[in-house]
Amino acid sequence: MRRRVAAAAKPNPAHIALAKLEQSLGDRLFLCTQNVDDLHEQAESKRIVHMHGELFKSRCDTCSRPPFSDTSTHDPPAEHPRCECGGGIRPHICWFGEVPFELDRIFRALDECTVFMAVGTSGVVEPAASFVAHVAGHARTIYVGEEQPANASAFTECHLGKAGEVLPRLFDV
Numbered sequence: 001m002r003r004r005v006a007a008a009a010k011p012n013p014a015h016i017a018l019a020k021l022e023q024s025l026g027d028r029l030f031l032c033t034q035n036v037d038d039l040h041e042q043a044e045s046k047r048i049v050h051m052h053g054e055l056f057k058s059r060c061d062t063c064s065r066p067p068f069s070d071t072s073t074h075d076p077p078a079e080h081p082r083c084e085c086g087g088g089i090r091p092h093i094c095w096f097g098e099v100p101f102e103l104d105r106i107f108r109a110l111d112e113c114t115v116f117m118a119v120g121t122s123g124v125v126e127p128a129a130s131f132v133a134h135v136a137g138h139a140r141t142i143y144v145g146e147e148q149p150a151n152a153s154a155f156t157e158c159h160l161g162k163a164g165e166v167l168p169r170l171f172d173v
Contacts, residue, residue, distance in 0.1 A: 002055060006038070007056075011042045012163070013168050014119065017171050020171065021171050022047065027047065030049070030109040031048050031049065034052050034121065035052070036050065036055040049106060053092045053094050054092050056069065056070060057069060058070035058092055059090060061089070062085055062088070063087055100127065100128075114139050116132060116140070116142070117144065118132060118141075118143050118155070119145060120163050121143075123143075123152065124149075124150045124151075129150070140157070142157045142158075143158045144170070145161075145163060148160065
């Protein structure tokens with residue numbers, strides 16, 4: 001059901017603005033998302049870190065086979081799909097209680113950043129909610145979203161409004 005809903009979604013102007021910013025900044029932009037959809041890719045961003053995984057990929061729950069593309073939107077089969085090793089196949093997403101993906105890479109980027117921006121987050125879900133505190137003292141911190149996040153006081157700037165309206169103005173794209 002989640003794949004069917006996500007497959008019908010289209011990127012908004014915020015996704016497109018971030019893709020244009022990436023085209024301009026290249027690898028100086030580190031784009032990390034908590035979302036499991038592929039809207040950044042649809043907007044033509046190329047270097048995205050999906051810390052909570054990717055809905056349109058699956059992986060084995062037992063072996064180290066790399067995640068693979070899986071866009072099937074049919075109802076689950078009567079028998080759970082199996083990997084060639086015998087393990088179960090599951091969506092390549094991070095469930096609550098599991099460790100998000102690529103945290104070492106994310107924290108290296110946080111240590112090096114000079115501008116940190118969080119877009120549309122509640123400021124509650126960890127570990128992402130603590131990223132702004134991690135960069136405090138060495139980076140300009142900006143929040144963009146319709147409502148103030150729970151950690152709003154940690155940001156040096158808060159721009160309230162729809163990300164699809166605010167980001168294109170901030171990036172002048």
